[in-house]
Amino acid sequence: MKPILTSAGRYPRLRRAGSVAAALVLGAGLPVALANPVNAAVACEVEYTITNSWGNGFNANVSLTNLADSVNGWTLEWDFPGNQRVVNAWNGQATQSGAHVSIENPGWSTTLGSGSTVDIGFTATYSGANDLPTEFTLNGVACDGEVDPGPDPDPDPDPDPTDRVDNPYEGADVYVNPQWSERAAAEPGGDAVADQPTGVWMDRISAIEGNGSPTTGTMGLRDHLDEAVEQAGGEPLVFQVVIYNLPGRDCAALASNGELDPHEIERYQTEFIDPIAEILADPAYADLRIVTTIEIDSLPNLVTNVGSRETATPECDEMLRNGNYVNGVGYALDQLGDIPNVYNYIDAGHHGWIGWESNFTPSAEIFHEAATSNGATVDDVHGFIANTANYSALVEENFSVSDTINGQPIRGQSQWIDWNNYVDELSFSQALREELVRVGFNSDIGMLIDTSRNGWGGDERPTGPGPRTSADAYVDGGRFDRRIHIGNWCNQAGAGLGERPTAAPEPGIDAYVWMKPPGESDGSSEEIPNPEGKGFDRMCDPTFTEGTPRNGNNPSGALPDAPLSGHWFSAQFQQLLENAHPPVQ
Numbered sequence: 315m316k317p318i319l320t321s322a323g324r325y326p327r328l329r330r331a332g333s334v335a336a337a338l339v340l341g342a343g344l345p346v347a348l349a350n351p352v353n354a355a356v357a358c359e360v361e362y363t364i365t366n367s368w369g370n371g372f373n374a375n376v377s378l379t380n381l382a383d384s385v386n387g388w389t390l391e392w393d394f395p396g397n398q399r400v401v402n403a404w405n406g407q408a409t410q411s412g413a414h415v416s417i418e419n420p421g422w423s424t425t426l427g428s429g430s431t432v433d434i435g436f437t438a439t440y441s442g443a444n445d446l447p448t449e450f451t452l453n454g455v456a457c458d459g460e461v462d463p464g465p466d467p468d469p470d471p472d473p474d475p476t477d478r479v480d481n482p483y484e485g486a487d488v489y490v491n492p493q494w495s496e497r498a499a500a501e502p503g504g505d506a507v508a509d510q511p512t513g514v515w516m517d518r519i520s521a522i523e524g525n526g527s528p529t530t531g532t533m534g535l536r537d538h539l540d541e542a543v544e545q546a547g548g549e550p551l552v553f554q555v556v557i558y559n560l561p562g563r564d565c566a567a568l569a570s571n572g573e574l575d576p577h578e579i580e581r582y583q584t585e586f587i588d589p590i591a592e593i594l595a596d597p598a599y600a601d602l603r604i605v606t607t608i609e610i611d612s613l614p615n616l617v618t619n620v621g622s623r624e625t626a627t628p629e630c631d632e633m634l635r636n637g638n639y640v641n642g643v644g645y646a647l648d649q650l651g652d653i654p655n656v657y658n659y660i661d662a663g664h665h666g667w668i669g670w671e672s673n674f675t676p677s678a679e680i681f682h683e684a685a686t687s688n689g690a691t692v693d694d695v696h697g698f699i700a701n702t703a704n705y706s707a708l709v710e711e712n713f714s715v716s717d718t719i720n721g722q723p724i725r726g727q728s729q730w731i732d733w734n735n736y737v738d739e740l741s742f743s744q745a746l747r748e749e750l751v752r753v754g755f756n757s758d759i760g761m762l763i764d765t766s767r768n769g770w771g772g773d774e775r776p777t778g779p780g781p782r783t784s785a786d787a788y789v790d791g792g793r794f795d796r797r798i799h800i801g802n803w804c805n806q807a808g809a810g811l812g813e814r815p816t817a818a819p820e821p822g823i824d825a826y827v828w829m830k831p832p833g834e835s836d837g838s839s840e841e842i843p844n845p846e847g848k849g850f851d852r853m854c855d856p857t858f859t860e861g862t863p864r865n866g867n868n869p870s871g872a873l874p875d876a877p878l879s880g881h882w883f884s885a886q887f888q889q890l891l892e893n894a895h896p897p898v899q
C-alpha cells in the first residue's frame with residue numbers, strides 16, 4: 315500500500331462555527347432567513363486525502379465539514395491541478411467538466427447539518443503528478459476556514475475530556491460477567507479464574523436486548539449494566555463492552571462474518587450504535603466507568619488486506635472503497651464519546667499484524683482518519699487496545715528484535731520475526747502509543763492489552779534462549795509464542811491464559827484485560843449452518859495445511875472439534891487453564 319498522502323493542516327480545522335456575524339449579514343437580520351437555505355451562512359472546511367494509489371489511478375476521501383448553518387442541498391466544487399478524472403464517487407454525485415469537479419449531495423441525504431461532516435469518496439484516473447487541489451467551494455463559497463471565531467453558537471457537544479479520569483482502571487474494580495463466570499466455574503479447575511473480569515460482546519443487534527444464544531446468553535446490555543451497578547456497590551467499577559457489528563464485518567476471514575451487508579451503514583448507525591448509546595447514557599449507569607472496545611480487526615484490515623498486496627481480499631477492498639468501516643468507527647466514537655462516563659478504546663490489531671514498518675504508520679493514520687470522520691474527534695478516543703482475541707506473547711524474554719547472531723541482526727533473518735520491528739505486545743503497544751500521539755491523538759491516551767490467551771505456559775514453555783547456531787534456531791528455541799506462524803489466529807493449540815487482568819501494569823498501559831472471554835471459540839473447525847451470519851474459515855480447521863498468504867501458507871495450528879465463534883469450547887478452556895502463564899494456583 316502506498317503511503318497515505320494528506321493535505322490536512324492546509325485547511326485549518328476550526329471546531330467553532332462562529333458564523334453569527336456572517337449569518338446576520340446574509341440573513342439581513344431576519345431570524346426567519348436563518349432557516350432559509352438560500353440565505354443561510356456558508357462556511358466550511360475540507361480535508362482532501364489520497365487514501366490509496368496505484369499506477370494510473372487513486373482513491374481519495376474528501377471530508378467536508380459545514381462550519382455554519384445547516385444547508386439543505388449542497389454542492390462541493392474544486393479544480394484538479396492535473397489531468398485527474400473522477401471515475402466514480404460515493405456519498406455524493408460527481409460530474410466533471412475539464413478539470414472542474416462538482417459533487418452534489420446524494421439523493422438520499424440532502425442536508426448537511428451545522429457542524430457535521432460528510433466524507434465523500436471517489437476513484438479517479440491520472441497520469442504524471444497527482445497534486446492536490448487547493449481550493450474548494452461549498453454552494454459557491456470558498457472553504458478556506460476563514461471564519462470569524464466570534465461567540466460559539468454551536469457548542470461542541472463532546473463533554474470536557476477532563477471529566478474522565480486518566481486511567482479508568484486505576485482504583486476501580488472490573489465487572490465480572492455472571493454468564494461467563496458460570497461456564498468457567500463449571501469446568502474442572504475453572505473456579506480458580508471464574509471471578510476474573512471479561513468483556514461483554516455486543517456482536518449483533520439482538521445482543522442488545524439479549525437473544526438467548528449460546529454466544530451472548532440471555533442477558534441483554536441493560537441486564538449486564540444493572541448487574542454491574544449491583545457489583546459496584548458504590549465503588550468505581552469498570553464495565554467492559556465490545557462493539558463489534560460493522561457492515562461487512564471481518565473482511566479478511568469468515569469465522570466472524572457478521573449480520574450486516576457491506577453497504578448497511580445506516581442500519582449499523584440507527585439499529586446498533588444509537589440504541590447502545592441510548593442505554594449507556596441512562597443516568598442509572600452514570601457512576602460506572604464504561605470502557606468500549608471499538609470494532610476489532612476492522613481498520614488494520616483496510617491497511618494490510620487491500621489493493622495490490624498479496625494478502626488482499628475483495629471484501630476488504632470493498633470496505634476500503636465504500637468507506638463504511640471508517641465511517642462506522644467514526645460514528646461509534648462520536649455517539650459513544652458524547653457520554654461522559656464512556657471511555658472509547660479503538661482496536662489496534664497486534665504486533666504480529668501491524669508491527670511491520672509498511673503497516674505501522676499507515677494503521678495509525680487510518681485510525682486517525684476514522685477518529686476524525688462522521689462527527690468524531692480525537693477527544694472521543696481514550697486509547698487503543700492491542701491483541702484483542704489474539705495470541706501474541708506479552709513479552710518475549712529470550713530474545714529481542716535488536717539481537718544479533720554471528721554479527722548479523724536476527725531481524726530479517728529469523729523467519730518468525732521476518733522484518734517486523736517488534737517481537738511482543740508490550741514493546742509494540744508502547745511504541746504504537748507514541749506513534750498515535752505523533753499522528754494527532756491526545757498525548758494522554760492509554761493502551762490496553764488483551765492477555766486472555768497469550769500465556770504460552772505449560773511444559774513446552776522454553777526456559778531460556780535457543781542455540782546461537784542460526785537466527786531461526788535462536789528465536790524458535792526461545793520464543794514463548796509457539797504458534798506455527800504469527801498470522802495464525804483461530805483456537806491455537808498450545809496457548810494458555812496470560813497475565814490476569816491488572817490496572818496500570820506498565821508505563822503507557824492502562825490495563826491488561828481479558829476482553830476475549832477465554833473458552834469462547836474463535837470459529838468452527840468445520841462448516842456449521844447457523845443463523846448468526848458466521849462463515850466457516852479454514853484457518854479454524856486443523857487439517858488445513860496449505861494456509862493463506864496471511865499466514866505465510868502454513869498450517870492453521872487450530873484445535874479440532876471447535877464450535878462456532880463465540881460458543882463455549884470446553885476443550886479449549888481446559889487447555890488454556892493447563893498452559894496458563896503465570897500458572898493458575
Ligand code: BGC
Pocket residue numbers: 515517529569570830831834835836837879880881
Ligand atoms: C465472535 C462473537 C463472540 C466473540 C467473543 C467473536 O469471535 O464472532 O460472536 O461474541 O468472539 O467470544
